[in-house]
Amino acid sequence: MPARAEAAGGCARALSMTVGVPEPPHDRRAAVWPGTDLPLRGFVLLVLLSLFWGFNWPLMKIGMEAIPVFPFRAISFVIGSVTLLGLCRYFGYSLRVPRAHWPALFLVAMLMTVFQLLSGFGVILVGSGRAAVMGYTMPVWSVLLGALILKERLTWRHITSLVLGMGGMAVLLSDEYRAIGGAPIGMLLMVITAIAWSISTVIHKKVAWGVPTMVLVGWQMTVASIPMCIGALFVDYSAVPFPGLWPILALVYNTVLGQLFCIYAYFETVRLFPVSVATIGVLMVPVIGVLSGAIVLGEPLGWVEFSALGLVVCALALPVMTRRRG
Numbered sequence: 511m512p513a514r515a516e517a518a519g520g521c522a523r524a525l526s527m528t529v530g531v532p533e534p535p536h537d538r539r540a541a542v543w544p545g546t547d548l549p550l551r552g553f554v555l556l557v558l559l560s561l562f563w564g565f566n567w568p569l570m571k572i573g574m575e576a577i578p579v580f581p582f583r584a585i586s587f588v589i590g591s592v593t594l595l596g597l598c599r600y601f602g603y604s605l606r607v608p609r610a611h612w613p614a615l616f617l618v619a620m621l622m623t624v625f626q627l628l629s630g631f632g633v634i635l636v637g638s639g640r641a642a643v644m645g646y647t648m649p650v651w652s653v654l655l656g657a658l659i660l661k662e663r664l665t666w667r668h669i670t671s672l673v674l675g676m677g678g679m680a681v682l683l684s685d686e687y688r689a690i691g692g693a694p695i696g697m698l699l700m701v702i703t704a705i706a707w708s709i710s711t712v713i714h715k716k717v718a719w720g721v722p723t724m725v726l727v728g729w730q731m732t733v734a735s736i737p738m739c740i741g742a743l744f745v746d747y748s749a750v751p752f753p754g755l756w757p758i759l760a761l762v763y764n765t766v767l768g769q770l771f772c773i774y775a776y777f778e779t780v781r782l783f784p785v786s787v788a789t790i791g792v793l794m795v796p797v798i799g800v801l802s803g804a805i806v807l808g809e810p811l812g813w814v815e816f817s818a819l820g821l822v823v824c825a826l827a828l829p830v831m832t833r834r835r836g
Contacts, residue, residue, distance in 0.1 A: 564798025573760030594728035619733035651708035656785035678821035
């Protein structure tokens with residue numbers, strides 16, 4: 511038995527180094543980014559998150575043009591929640607969440623439902639690249655809410671990074687304002703998505719859960735999947751042809767990487783970093799979304815996209831390169 515336990519512990523530690531599975535507190539020896547107090551593991555998660563979520567935007571459009579939003583999201587969340595909770599049991603985590611935290615968990619799950627469903631409809635109405643950009647106005651709301659509710663100190667680095675990042679978003683939108691003006695409902699849905707996402711981020715950060723992030727996200731996805739499944743029951747499937755190969759592959763990608771991994775990685779990053787750093791860190795996602803949209807969907811790519819990329823890279827680098835240990 512001791513040898514088996516030691517082997518299991520070694521496997522858990524190996525997996526935790528590659529995909530960020532949380533280990534018990536006494537096993538953590540967190541490396542930090544040179545010259546800062548920010549965990550290196552958080553930066554690895556942010557890079558993977560940006561890549562996987564960024565590429566997910568054009569694939570979402572491919573998938574949701576063939577599979578209605580409610581069943582698309584319901585399938586992703588049901589499979590994702592069952593898989594995450596199964597992994598929790600495999601790694602030996604208790605699935606118990608303190609009763610006092612269930613109201614907050616339920617609220618985060620409902621906000622998750624809102625931004626998942628509205629972003630799905632928004633991507634159809636507005637388009638993948640523009641929807642990604644509008645959704646990633648989220649850091650503005652998160653930084654402000656973090657300062658008001660979490661009492662996080664706003665420094666010149668945070669403010670400058672936010673201005674640079676939002677400048678990048680504005681550049682991406684500069685050539686497309688007429689198209690967005692022609693789809694005001696889609697734009698409104700994406701703004702609501704950003705606000706709901708930012709509120710869920712701040713709530714998740716504020717609560718002292720005392721529970722591994724994987725367990726929390728597993729239960730949040732379980733609760734969020736309930737209204738999605740209910741909505742899926744009312745879809746008129748007689749008017750929906752069976753999806754082809756590419757929409758099905760888009761659904762698989764969205765389920766495994768876009769939801770199961772990325773939602774866990776995002777909330778784990780929020781746990782590791784201040785809200786301002788975590789949310790500014792995901793500003794690379796819409797840039798990658800626009801670039802991957804050009805590759806996958808043949809959307810135009812030129813100086814606008816590369817200018818936005820430069821601004822966002824500066825926004826991401828500023829807090830890291832100038833933040834010193836206290």
